[in-house]
Amino acid sequence: MKKPALPVDEALRLKSLHSLNIVDTADDERFDRLCRLARQMFATKVAAISFIDNDRQWAKSCIGTLDRTIPRDISFCAHTILNSEPLVVNHAANDTRFHDNPLVTSEPNIQFYAGYPVKHVNGAIIGTLSIMDDEPRGFDAEDLKCLKDIAELVQSELHAILLTTQDQLTGLLNANGFRVLSQNSLNMCERLKAPAALAYFDVRDVKQINTMQGNREGDHALMIFAELLTFGFRDSDVLSRLASDKFSVLLTNTSIANTRDILDRFKERVDRYAVENRLSYTLDYNVGVSWVDVDGDYDFDNLFDEAKNLALKTKT
Incomplete structure (x- = not known):
């Protein structure tokens, strides 16, 4: 054979x-x-x-x-x-x-x-x-x-x-794909009694980039952020561009303490990229994080809404 x-x-x-x-x-x-x-x-x-x-x-x-x-x-x-x-x-x-x-x-x-x-x-x-x-x-x-x-x-x-x-600009999941795959992943975490965390990113100043430098450069900024997400998180994590300048990541089998460490390293990577590539703008963002531990509520909508609400009112 x-x-x-x-x-x-x-x-x-x-x-x-x-x-x-x-x-x-x-x-x-x-x-x-x-x-x-x-x-x-x-x-x-x-x-x-x-x-x-x-x-x-x-x-x-x-x-x-x-x-x-x-x-x-x-x-x-x-x-x-x-x-x-x-x-x-x-x-x-x-x-x-x-x-x-x-x-x-x-x-x-x-x-x-x-x-x-x-x-x-x-x-x-x-x-x-x-x-x-x-x-x-x-x-x-x-x-x-x-x-x-x-x-x-x-x-x-x-x-x-x-x-x-799929989001056509970045290649990440869109909102529909993110919801379906995330709930499937959360169901698996619940069966395995594994923790999970959801991070919601609100990228600032993209509208200003569009106004000052044109939509093409604004799209480029979003593509850069998507690429940094891809390199900054694991293949097993679920990544998405939800709409315009909003992104989200579901981290499976990851405690909230580890999630915060990962987000800190991601922030360092984003800041370093802007400096090393001499961008004429920053890639600043707000991020909200929600999580679920063993015996918690592994419901996607609850996790998503909590992380989104935190991101829209909390600045990094």
């Missing part, structure tokens, strides 16, 4: 996948419909829309018998994401890459596989649309065109999700 290699853009690919916040989410009729279409069109036992995470293949939608999660080392789809071309395996038992793969030698006994890469809007390949059967079969150029058409519909749905949850 040949284990799949890592794509050359693996870091960007994973970052792009995680920006969608789609892995481990609930069933979605939009994707189920496309899987049903693929299965019916090609008369296969299985059709799936899968994403390749750090060490696993995870199926957002699957029609037929296939585990929702498959180790990446034995995943057919992990081979498919290595380039932009579709992968077709007509007879897996005769293919040196897969003949002794557990997915071939035991359930679901894959003999035929066809997978088409699914891309993020930035071009990174994050997953696949795939069809599988327990009997070998042919797959011609016309079949590939049809599979590509459905894969492009999958990409369109992903792009629509991105537009509804």
Whole structure:
């Protein structure tokens, strides 16, 4: 069995996948419909829309018998994401890459596989649309065109999700995406009895920058602040631009004492950036912080409102 290699853009690919916040989410009729279409069109036992995470293949939608999660080392789809071309395996038992793969030698006994890469809007390949059967079969150029058409519909749905949850200027989550992902993260913290904190940032003087130096420079200031947030907090934290000059971060498994230390270091980073890059303006901001400990109320709306109210009346 040949284990799949890592794509050359693996870091960007994973970052792009995680920006969608789609892995481990609930069933979605939009994707189920496309899987049903693929299965019916090609008369296969299985059709799936899968994403390749750090060490696993995870199926957002699957029609037929296939585990929702498959180790990446034995995943057919992990081979498919290595380039932009579709992968077709007509007879897996005769293919040196897969003949002794557990997915071939035991359930679901894959003999035929066809997978088409699914891309993020930035071009990174994050997953696949795939069809599988327990009997070998042919797959011609016309079949590939049809599979590509459905894969492009999958990409369109992903792009629509991105537009509804991502801030287009900074690439951070927007208010809608932040609320959904934060409540999910808070639910996890409650199950694990872990603390969490929410910080609300009100960046000052952006309106003045727009007036004095133009909207383009004001947008640049907001992009700088978003970038500093990205470097100043962990990958596991939830970052967002809520609207105009308002930002927020949810810190999971983080006590209020640690949160204050993190915010102090972030303030130092922001001040240092302005000096080192000789900005003609400052990136001053107000910040409000709320938190929840074990046995507290892990409700997003309460945490958010408390942090926002503090930020709007408290100056750093």
